[in-house]
Amino acid sequence: MDALQKQVQQFGEACREAGLKLTHQRLEIFSELVRSPDHPSAEALHQRLRKKIPTLSLDTVYRTLATFARHGMITKVETVESQGRFEVTLAPHHHLICSRCNTIMDFQWPSMDETPLPETVKEWGRIDNRSVVAYGICKNCLGG
Amino acid sequence: MDALQKQVQQFGEACREAGLKLTHQRLEIFSELVRSPDHPSAEALHQRLRKKIPTLSLDTVYRTLATFARHGMITKVETVESQGRFEVTLAPHHHLICSRCNTIMDFQWPSMDETPLPETVKEWGRIDNRSVVAYGICKNCLGG
DNA sequence: GTAGCTGCAAAGTGTTTGCAGCTGA
């Protein structure tokens, strides 16, 4: 069984646990997100899925993504753009955003994940997760 | 001369350098942002400024913020919400966001600022800036 | 005097919602 199949199977279990019905649309939306390393927006996902499910409506994509996010199955990525971007919830990782073409790339930074936060932050409240967002220009856009 | 006055004076110089006209509206919008530690949205700024300048229009606030951001005088903060949030460009700092009440707090983390990024990131392209975004629940919302 | 800024109104874009019919468990 390949990685995608495994993730889709886990998805089925997660739905059952969360009391969510496992519909065709939900399965396809999730699979597409697993296959998409580029953090697509709801609109982008809808475009891609229409080829496979022509009747799929954009508002279902929005609703489904919101549902998944509420159950922690996917994560809404923080960006400066107004459009939300989504990704499947995985191991802790960070984001590189190209200011020119707006692509988002993941990267790992284990030593950072283990560095304790400053004392002042602990006084603020409870931290659930944290990630680094780095802005710059990717090699493509630099013309390299 | 207090800190606010100083910052406003520097603002005047920054405008001249950038070739921007120093209008009443621009000055007030900038001063309000300097006075606002809570990273207000365009809408919020407009609300606050209306008391002082009743004729100020919301689209001028949007346009002005975009102009300031284009010239690096202010920064648009990355959040998961759809609304953009702004702050005056200052020393490097990071953000704590309360998932419950959506307030944004700044914090310093100098040791993190100096930690070099992983090698893989250097291959991606040029990094201009980076910051940590931490999500959690603030003490207020925890009921503490 | 003139380039550029502002206010107004209208349009755009991304997202959410109400409803009626459909469907997975």
Add this chain to the structure above:
DNA sequence: TCAGCTGCAAACACTTTGCAGCTAC
């Protein structure tokens, strides 16, 4: 069967734009 999901269309919220008059330089 029936709670809950989907598609449709309409509403919404935030942001941008075209235009004519106004203002800082």
